[in-house]
Amino acid sequence: MCTKGLKTTAGSRILENYTPSFDATAVARLKEKGFAVVGKAAMDEFGFGTFSVNTFKVPKNPIDVLRSCGGSSGGPAAIVAASKHIMFALATSTGGSISCPAAFCGVVGLTPTYGAVSRYGLIDYANSLDKVGVISKTVRDAAKVLSIIAGSDEKDSTSLKVEKQDYTKFCGKDIKGLKIGVPKEYFEGVDKAVKENVEAAIEKLRKLGAKVERISLPLTKYALAAYYIIAMSEASTNLAKYCGLRYGSALDLKGNFNEYFSEVREQFFGKEAKRRVLLGTFVRMAGYREQYYLKALKVRRMIIDEFEKAFENYDVIAAPTMPIIAPKFSEIEKLTPAQQYAMDILTVTPNLAGLPHISVPCGFVGKMPVGLHLIGGHLQEGKIIQVADMYERA
Amino acid sequence: MSELKTKIGLEIHTQLNTKSKLFCGCPTAAEEPNAATCEVCLGMPGSKPVVNRKAVEFAVKLALALNCKVPSGCFFSRKTYFYPDMAKNFQITQYEKPIAADGKLAISGKTIQIRRLQLEEDPAAIKYPEGMKFSDYILIDYNRSGVPLCEIVTEPDFTSPAEARKFLEVLQTILEYIGVFDARTGTIRVDANVSVTGHPRVEIKNITGFREVEKALAFEIVRQESHVRRGEASKLIETRFYDPLTKSTELMRAKETEEEYGYIFEPDLTKLEFTKAFVDKIKSELPELPQQKAARFVNQYKITSDEAASIVTELELADVFEKLAKIDAKLAARWISVYLKKVLNFKGLRFKDVGLTERELSTFLKMVKDGEVSQRGGELLLRELILKPQDPQNLAEKLSLLQLAESELKKAVAKVLIENKKAVAAYRTGEQKVLQFMIGQVIRETKGRADAKTVLKFLKEKL
Amino acid sequence: MKMQEALLKAAELARLKLSKGELEQFSKDAQDILKLFSEIDKADTKKAEPAYQPIEIKDVYREDKTRKCLSQKDALANTRHNENGYFKGPRTL
Numbered sequence: 001m002c003t004k005g006l007k008t009t010a011g012s013r014i015l016e017n018y019t020p021s022f023d024a025t026a027v028a029r030l031k032e033k034g035f036a037v038v039g040k041a042a043m044d045e046f047g048f049g050t051f052s053v054n055t056f057k058v059p060k061n062p063i064d065v066l067r068s069c070g071g072s073s074g075g076p077a078a079i080v081a082a083s084k085h086i087m088f089a090l091a092t093s094t095g096g097s098i099s100c101p102a103a104f105c106g107v108v109g110l111t112p113t114y115g116a117v118s119r120y121g122l123i124d125y126a127n128s129l130d131k132v133g134v135i136s137k138t139v140r141d142a143a144k145v146l147s148i149i150a151g152s153d154e155k156d157s158t159s160l161k162v163e164k165q166d167y168t169k170f171c172g173k174d175i176k177g178l179k180i181g182v183p184k185e186y187f188e189g190v191d192k193a194v195k196e197n198v199e200a201a202i203e204k205l206r207k208l209g210a211k212v213e214r215i216s217l218p219l220t221k222y223a224l225a226a227y228y229i230i231a232m233s234e235a236s237t238n239l240a241k242y243c244g245l246r247y248g249s250a251l252d253l254k255g256n257f258n259e260y261f262s263e264v265r266e267q268f269f270g271k272e273a274k275r276r277v278l279l280g281t282f283v284r285m286a287g288y289r290e291q292y293y294l295k296a297l298k299v300r301r302m303i304i305d306e307f308e309k310a311f312e313n314y315d316v317i318a319a320p321t322m323p324i325i326a327p328k329f330s331e332i333e334k335l336t337p338a339q340q341y342a343m344d345i346l347t348v349t350p351n352l353a354g355l356p357h358i359s360v361p362c363g364f365v366g367k368m369p370v371g372l373h374l375i376g377g378h379l380q381e382g383k384i385i386q387v388a389d390m391y392e393r394a
Numbered sequence: 395m396s397e398l399k400t401k402i403g404l405e406i407h408t409q410l411n412t413k414s415k416l417f418c419g420c421p422t423a424a425e426e427p428n429a430a431t432c433e434v435c436l437g438m439p440g441s442k443p444v445v446n447r448k449a450v451e452f453a454v455k456l457a458l459a460l461n462c463k464v465p466s467g468c469f470f471s472r473k474t475y476f477y478p479d480m481a482k483n484f485q486i487t488q489y490e491k492p493i494a495a496d497g498k499l500a501i502s503g504k505t506i507q508i509r510r511l512q513l514e515e516d517p518a519a520i521k522y523p524e525g526m527k528f529s530d531y532i533l534i535d536y537n538r539s540g541v542p543l544c545e546i547v548t549e550p551d552f553t554s555p556a557e558a559r560k561f562l563e564v565l566q567t568i569l570e571y572i573g574v575f576d577a578r579t580g581t582i583r584v585d586a587n588v589s590v591t592g593h594p595r596v597e598i599k600n601i602t603g604f605r606e607v608e609k610a611l612a613f614e615i616v617r618q619e620s621h622v623r624r625g626e627a628s629k630l631i632e633t634r635f636y637d638p639l640t641k642s643t644e645l646m647r648a649k650e651t652e653e654e655y656g657y658i659f660e661p662d663l664t665k666l667e668f669t670k671a672f673v674d675k676i677k678s679e680l681p682e683l684p685q686q687k688a689a690r691f692v693n694q695y696k697i698t699s700d701e702a703a704s705i706v707t708e709l710e711l712a713d714v715f716e717k718l719a720k721i722d723a724k725l726a727a728r729w730i731s732v733y734l735k736k737v738l739n740f741k742g743l744r745f746k747d748v749g750l751t752e753r754e755l756s757t758f759l760k761m762v763k764d765g766e767v768s769q770r771g772g773e774l775l776l777r778e779l780i781l782k783p784q785d786p787q788n789l790a791e792k793l794s795l796l797q798l799a800e801s802e803l804k805k806a807v808a809k810v811l812i813e814n815k816k817a818v819a820a821y822r823t824g825e826q827k828v829l830q831f832m833i834g835q836v837i838r839e840t841k842g843r844a845d846a847k848t849v850l851k852f853l854k855e856k857l
Numbered sequence: 858m859k860m861q862e863a864l865l866k867a868a869e870l871a872r873l874k875l876s877k878g879e880l881e882q883f884s885k886d887a888q889d890i891l892k893l894f895s896e897i898d899k900a901d902t903k904k905a906e907p908a909y910q911p912i913e914i915k916d917v918y919r920e921d922k923t924r925k926c927l928s929q930k931d932a933l934a935n936t937r938h939n940e941n942g943y944f945k946g947p948r949t950l
Binding site: 003013018019113114115128129154157158160176180219221222224225226228229232240243244245247248250253254255256257258260261263265266269274275277278279281282283285288291294295297299300301302304329331333336337338341342352353364371378 | 863864866867868870871872873874875879883886887889890891892893894895896897898899900902905906907908909910911914917919927928931934935936937938939944945946947949950
């Protein structure tokens with residue numbers, strides 16, 4: 001996120017020494033309220049990753065330094081988890097980059113509805129998927145920060161015309177009678193121990209008065225593909241601007257523009273960035289565009305419709321945030337790219353649909369935290385905050 | 395040898411006359427390079443576009459003026475390609491959902507189909523320190539980056555360079571009539587697609603100036619014809635540029651396949667809806683268009699269609715004509731469409747830049763009508779007025795162009811006849827030479843402000 | 858191999874100069890990843906409209922007013938490739 005006068009690299013060598021001349025809106029709003037930016041944290045390059053390993057300074061999980069912090073906002077989650085004084089950090093989510101590290105580091109991660117917080121100044125990964133959110137120690141703090149940063153911004157055409165409100169008013173409200181849907185698809189392929197923790201957490205919600213019911217969201221199986229196709233196609237266009245001209249890392253001007261651009265991008269993009277730009281370009285190419293890009297947009301519509309139907313009958317959806325606990329770096333190295341993408345399976349669906357979601361710590365496997373994911377309908381941040389806060393207090 | 399037919403299609407990019415750019419609040423020009431830029435039009439990371447309402451209204455207005463169908467809404471797209479003038483290496487334009495499609499414009503009795511009309515951002519301007527071919531590096535000015543452009547794509551309905559040029563001239567007139575373009579500050583750039591029978595389509599990119607478009611096309615047609623006749627037509631799809639210095643087209647790139655733009659819908663911008671009420675409102679704001687105006691002039695003022703066509707090429711000229719028509723429509727039409735235009739064209743001026751007022755022109759026309767200046771004198775006077783607008787009476791006096799009004803001249807003739815009874819008598823006995831003497835007397839009497847031919851006419855009448 | 862050809866074209870379009878090793882590696886990855894992508898082939902999208910954004914947003918405009926812009930100095934501040942007020946770039950031919 002752009003911070004005026006402070007280096008903003010998006011975790012990439014191609015912006016290694018880049019200093020923006022303006023603040024992102026979310027940052028500016030916090031500054032107006034008297035907050036000060038104390039630092040920038042590590043992340044996967046441009047948000048491309050689930051473990052914050054695709055970057056020049058890999059953050060280590062404060063609970064077990066042989067394990068990943070999650071990603072792509074691994075740095076902020078680690079800092080909030082480890083620091084006594086830093087209460088929250090701004091983070092961004094495209095496919096789950098707030099929830100995942102929050103779950104892996106044992107902190108709260110709140111991702112608002114798409115458009116609830118201005119994306120102005122957010123360095124784009126995928127414009128129809130990026131959201132600015134909060135990683136914090138408590139639900140109440142997340143709600144407080146959201147109250148400050150949310151609200152329409154004329155500089156961002158996709159920021160929703162939502163009235164400013166105080167989201168902390170949803171804290172401390174009991175959840176008796178609130179209906180919680182638990183989709184069976186979200187428990188498939190999840191580690192046994194993780195599942196047990198989450199099921200216990202949901203049981204606790206039931207004891208607190210919520211009505212819990214099993215539901216089915218069959219279109220979930222298409223979400224991962226649709227998400228990655230849209231995300232990569234948008235990302236490949238967003239990254240086109242990095243070519244050693246107006247800003248960012250550059251080389252001496254040699255050769256014609258094709259040679260120069262290719263040389264710069266070859267040298268300064270990381271492997272995952274190249275992979276995603278390549279695939280993102282591929283799915284937009286003539287002959288492939290129809291079956292991949294255009295189709296994925298339609299699948300998104302269908303998934304959104306399926307959620308909307310579910311939210312007609314349920315206030316909140318509950319599930320595990322991630323299928324595993326924070327993996328060891330040695331385990332991550334053995335994963336193929338496709339296997340890494342598949343780890344996002346639980347977080348991509350609400351992200352694809354632009355739904356608000358919050359991850360709260362709900363137990364441990366050994367000493368590693370497990371996250372409970374609460375998903376709400378569009379602009380229903382209040383409900384998920386309410387449930388999450390109640391759970392946290394109990 | 396069979397006649398080789400020519401097919402020409404045009405892609406016209408016209409800058410729109412808004413105060414600010416299409417996606418940001420920067421002004422559309424500045425004195426210094428890169429002084430009208432911001433994070434949005436420089437493509438800085440984190441910046442986002444927001445659409446200029448006026449630009450959209452202008453585009454819809456133009457679409458309606460070109461008889462296009464305006465759909466219920468439009469959506470922007472990203473066209474991704476790498477070039478040093480691109481702030482983001484993608485251009486925000488329109489692909490599947492443009493502002494309008496299926497329009498038409500008639501020129502010289504032929505209808506040109508307009509395939510589509512879309513709104514998009516202008517790239518930056520490139521300067522070559524040593525010309526395009528020899529520069530080691532280029533200089534880029536982003537003042538132009540983000541200026542709103544309307545792209546108009548025609549079907550390949552043109553069959554000659556002259557036709558293409560005429561279309562462009564008519565189009566520019568329409569642009570000015572509806573107030574979306576100002577030639578003093580905006581530019582129109584043309585990509586021309588041309589193919590001669592037996593030769594694949596060649597695109598000549600980025601031609602500025604309608605004369606240049608005609609020349610580029612003429613050159614290219616000859617080039618293609620000679621290739622076809624020698625059996626050497628290129629198989630590759632060529633993109634060329636026009637060099638106004640050498641007056642020829644040169645190869646930019648030749649590829650086997652078309653450039654790939656990998657269009658996606660622009661996720662940073664929203665759908666724009668065009669309700670019937672909105673479209674109707676814009677339609678109601680359309681002024682009388684040049685072709686309608688010309689037809690009305692012919693009908694209302696009984697002037698020729700050629701005269702009308704010439705007068706309506708500039709709205710200001712048409713307006714002044716209608717004022718002058720109150721004095722004498724036919725006279726006004728002839729003097730404007732022939733003599734005024736002649737001077738403007740010769741000097742490369744536009745009427746609105748000359749600054750000649752309606753009052754000054756009225757005075758002038760009255761002087762011509764009353765015979766205060768001769769035909770030749772009138773032409774001279776008009777030319778001087780165009781070069782330096784001022785009161786015609788004073789100028790005519792200064793330049794000794796004033797003739798006597800007919801009534802005054804007749805009085806002078808009568809006076810000379812009375813004062814020269816001997817000469818009159820001599821004429822009546824058959825002496826023709828006396829006429830010369832009497833003409834001389836009249837001219838002296840009128841202090842040189844008489845036209846010898848007219849004097850002779852009046853003398854003969856009286857004698 | 859068709860995949861390598863397509864990836865080479867994508868690399869060219871994206872101005873990524875891939876080494877032989879990178880191309881081979883990415884081709885292998887791509888096989889897997891495209892299999893993952895092809896999951897959506899099975900989805901019946903006949904009746905669905907595309908969702909360009911997750912929420913229906915429309916008619917967001919700004920008024921045609923000018924705003925203060927960057928000074929020339931600030932515009933050029935982020936790169937050493939500038940000369941006399943212009944950005945410098947590589948040649949086009």
